[in-house]
Amino acid sequence: MFKALVLEKNPDFTAHVREVDEDFLPEGDVTVAIRHSTLNYKDGLAITNRSPVVRSWPMVAGIDGAGTVTESRHPAWKVGDRVVLNGFGVGETHKGCLAQRARLKGEWLVRLPEAFDTRQAMAIGTxxxxxxxxxxxxxxxxxxxxxxxxxxxxxxxxxxxxxxxxxxxxxxxxxxxxxxxxxxxxxxxxxxxxxxxxxxxxxxxxxxxxxxxxxxxxxxxxxxxxxxxxxxxxxxxxxxxxxxxxxxxxxxxxxxxxxxxxxxxIDSVMAPLALRQQAWERLARDLRPETIQAIGALEVPLSGVIDAARRLMDGQVRGRIVVSTEG
CATH class of the missing domain: 3.40.50.720 (NAD(P)-binding Rossmann-like Domain)
Incomplete structure (x- = not known):
């Protein structure tokens, strides 16, 4: 069992953090232990139900994630690889990364640059x-x-x-x-x-x-x-x-x-892999660690995401909200 922020509509909308099991995960050839996620504007829209972002129910929110591969049937990835995920309909049509675990498609993943840990990667995020x-x-x-x-x-x-x-x-x-x-x-x-x-x-x-x-x-x-x-x-x-x-x-x-x-x-959701890799390589080169810390200074646990989403949508947040999946 692991924790996930689950959005449901049956028929009324609900958003809550609860425990789910492996059977709750969607199809995919790579399973990732998510260490950090983040809260984007699109996530805020989905979690507060202010816009019809979610198109498949129930849904795990979170269009971004960074962590370590725990299982892989994809030739590009092996257990222990550090990866970052942005977009591809995750958190909209495919269960997302505001969770302690995510099952994803290998072709969606980018290798996390050595310059970043998972928290820094999610301070950057989508x-x-x-x-x-x-x-x-x-x-x-x-x-x-x-x-x-x-x-x-x-x-x-x-x-x-x-x-x-x-x-x-x-x-x-x-x-x-x-x-x-x-x-x-x-x-x-x-x-x-x-x-x-x-x-x-x-x-x-x-x-x-x-x-x-x-x-x-x-x-x-x-x-x-x-x-x-x-x-x-x-x-x-x-x-x-x-x-x-x-x-x-x-x-x-x-x-x-x-x-x-x-x-x-500029489309970030379906951008081709080569462009994603170039973007992350340039971010590793052109963003100073102190700048990343200043932009992503706010960190919340998984249990605090729903409240943070409301504050984000009310314009009460600057920079980035990093989410630790440990809490």
């Missing part, structure tokens, strides 16, 4: 891995240090925090947009050179605005993304990876056809 995917996409587009200001929206969130740290470490001038004025010191410690109020971007704006940003990392969507595109400089790029404000995009084609702005869609 949010940090997504931020790295955004940075890689902007670099493929041609972004280089010295090109101009790079805007990061939702800057105190998981994606935003890691994006600020990564871009600053790589030599970019970072402007952080946040609705939490009290978090200025935190963002400056991560490397933000300037902080603006998210209200500057969150209301309807003109189709074309003053050119400000060489590039943008946006995890917010809606009017924020539309305004970011409208303010991006000629030939710049916007990496879009989230919808914290909304899934709509109330924009025009003007920035794209008059300024050559590129809108780069």
């Amino acid at each position: 949010a940090g891995y997504t931020a790295m995917l955004c940075v890689l996409a902007l670099e493929r587009h041609g972004l280089k240090p010295g090109a101009g200001e790079v805007l990061v929206t939702g800057a105190t969130g998981g994606v935003g925090s890691v994006a600020v740290a990564l871009l600053s470490k790589l030599g970019h001038q970072v402007t952080a947009a946040t609705g939490k004025a009290s978090e200025g010191d935190y963002l400056q410690a991560l490397g933000a050179s300037r902080i603006i109020d998210r209200a500057e971007l969150s209301s309807p704006g003109k189709p074309l605005q003053k050119e400000r940003w060489a590039a943008v990392v946006d995890s917010v969507g809606s009017h924020t993304l539309a305004n970011a595109c409208a303010q991006t400089r000629y030939g710049g790029a916007v990496a879009a990876c989230g919808l914290a404000q909304g899934a709509d995009l109330p924009a025009t084609v003007m920035p794209f056809i008059l300024r050559g702005v590129s809108l780069l869609g």
Whole structure:
């Protein structure tokens, strides 16, 4: 028997930590002893039932996990290997990693870089891995240090925090947009050179605005993304990876056809293995241990995840929430 955060709907929704057995696990060719997981925005939506994230019931929550292989029928993995899992519908259609044990598909797993322990990996989690995917996409587009200001929206969130740290470490001038004025010191410690109020971007704006940003990392969507595109400089790029404000995009084609702005869609869930490996290798190179600790300073036991999910959805959390499966 082992502990798992189980979501059920029969017919009313419930979320609780309880003991389950091996028969409760789904099909898969690799079993992992999960040492640490984390709480992402998508996990928060599922655990609080604020959005129809879960599509198979009952479900074990948790789209991220890091731990050690205990059983394997997959040729790439053997007992004792350290692995990290992000996405692939885990926690949505396949029982996830907010549990002491998970059964997964070997092709979903990435070898955990030697630079990280499982706690550090989950302080990064899908949010940090997504931020790295955004940075890689902007670099493929041609972004280089010295090109101009790079805007990061939702800057105190998981994606935003890691994006600020990564871009600053790589030599970019970072402007952080946040609705939490009290978090200025935190963002400056991560490397933000300037902080603006998210209200500057969150209301309807003109189709074309003053050119400000060489590039943008946006995890917010809606009017924020539309305004970011409208303010991006000629030939710049916007990496879009989230919808914290909304899934709509109330924009025009003007920035794209008059300024050559590129809108780069970032998908972390089904990204191919080679790109995942590249992202984790770069995270191991470009994130300092002290930065990871600052971003993932909050740790909760498995028993505290439901309360933490409510606080996350109410906007009361900065950075990342690491979950220890021991409690």
